Amino acid sequence: MSEAIQERADRADVIDGEAVAAAVRETVSEAVDRLRSEGVTPGLATVLMSDDPASETYVRMKQRDCEDVGIESRHVEIDTDAPQSELFETIDELNADPAIDGILIQRPLTEGVDEPAALRRVDPEKDVDGFHPENVGRLVTGDPRFVPCTPLGIQRLLIEAGVEIPGSDVVVVGRSELVGKPLANLLLGRGDDADATVTVCHSKTDDLAAHVSRADVVVVAAGVPELVTGEMLAPGSTVIDVGINAVGEGDDRELVGDVEYESASKVAGAITPVPGGVGPMTRAMLLRNTVTAAARQSGVDLDLE
Ligand SMILES: Nc1nc2c(c(=O)[nH]1)N[C@@H](CN(C=O)c1ccc(C(=O)N[C@@H](CCC(=O)O)C(=O)O)cc1)CN2
Numbered sequence: 001m002s003e004a005i006q007e008r009a010d011r012a013d014v015i016d017g018e019a020v021a022a023a024v025r026e027t028v029s030e031a032v033d034r035l036r037s038e039g040v041t042p043g044l045a046t047v048l049m050s051d052d053p054a055s056e057t058y059v060r061m062k063q064r065d066c067e068d069v070g071i072e073s074r075h076v077e078i079d080t081d082a083p084q085s086e087l088f089e090t091i092d093e094l095n096a097d098p099a100i101d102g103i104l105i106q107r108p109l110t111e112g113v114d115e116p117a118a119l120r121r122v123d124p125e126k127d128v129d130g131f132h133p134e135n136v137g138r139l140v141t142g143d144p145r146f147v148p149c150t151p152l153g154i155q156r157l158l159i160e161a162g163v164e165i166p167g168s169d170v171v172v173v174g175r176s177e178l179v180g181k182p183l184a185n186l187l188l189g190r191g192d193d194a195d196a197t198v199t200v201c202h203s204k205t206d207d208l209a210a211h212v213s214r215a216d217v218v219v220v221a222a223g224v225p226e227l228v229t230g231e232m233l234a235p236g237s238t239v240i241d242v243g244i245n246a247v248g249e250g251d252d253r254e255l256v257g258d259v260e261y262e263s264a265s266k267v268a269g270a271i272t273p274v275p276g277g278v279g280p281m282t283r284a285m286l287l288r289n290t291v292t293a294a295a296r297q298s299g300v301d302l303d304l305e
Helices: 003-009 017-037 052-069 084-096 114-120 133-141 151-162 180-188 206-211 278-298
Strands: 043-048 072-077 102-105 168-175 197-201 215-218 238-241 246-247 254-258
Touching: 003 133, 017 151, 017 278, 043 052, 043 084, 043 278, 052 206, 052 278, 084 102, 084 114, 102 206, 133 180, 151 180, 151 254, 151 278, 168 180, 168 206, 180 197, 197 206
Parallel strands: 043 072, 043 102, 168 197, 168 215, 215 238
Antiparallel strands: 246 254
């Protein structure tokens, strides 16, 4: 075997999040056409109260995605030094606005704002992020309405990668409300897309490598650059990297995940890249949740796969 072929044989399959996201957008676009033919124009409001450049980028990307699939988007920007009552009033107005089906409060909010109170204020029927306690509770009790976009995107990537989720050992590294906890609940649910055995690890876990090394699927959402390395993984496992960390300065600046890609891709069977893995799926699932919200609020029967 030539060295080049050997090299390829030793490498994991790359799970292409951009391609899967494009397919989701296509389905969403068809759903938007169906809604429009019934006189319904789906609308998403994005609310930004932060001067974090990454958040500004994500919100811009979400607006562009909406435009691509025919969803109307409205953006509200609130000064970081405004009182939090201004944010709450904005949420109240969007809740009452019939042109808005989905509301997204970009996280993290600026320091000093009561984020849980803001998330509780969003009408649960417009909560396309799935962060309202009512929607969290529904997911936990096995009756999901809106599921957070990143976990939903990860589940779809696993399916597209051919992972047999029922019965598989999934280790989730990270216990955030945004990813770790909802993903664990989603994959613990019943059904062909779930029924997994899930372990959630975190910064106080005693021996992370011991857990990771026996997993069929490892999802890393810890916010620690390159925390999981190839030597921790079981050969052939599926690795989903949720981390997006900017490292280096100037010309050396690059995005790396929470997984050390170089070593992990020599051991794993399949792996998501950063960028181009989970991030595009988070955005695609937001579009999907928004058309679902529009259909629910208008009473149109959409049969989204
Ligand atoms: N209200 C919410 N806030 C946040 C969420 C969320 O789901 N809802 N998730 C994250 C950030 N996030 C969405 O807002 C997000 C992160 C990354 C991407 C993405 O497409 N990333 C690209 C790389 C982009 C770049 O060059 O920087 C990729 O991975 O390929 C989209 C959305 C926190 N806040």
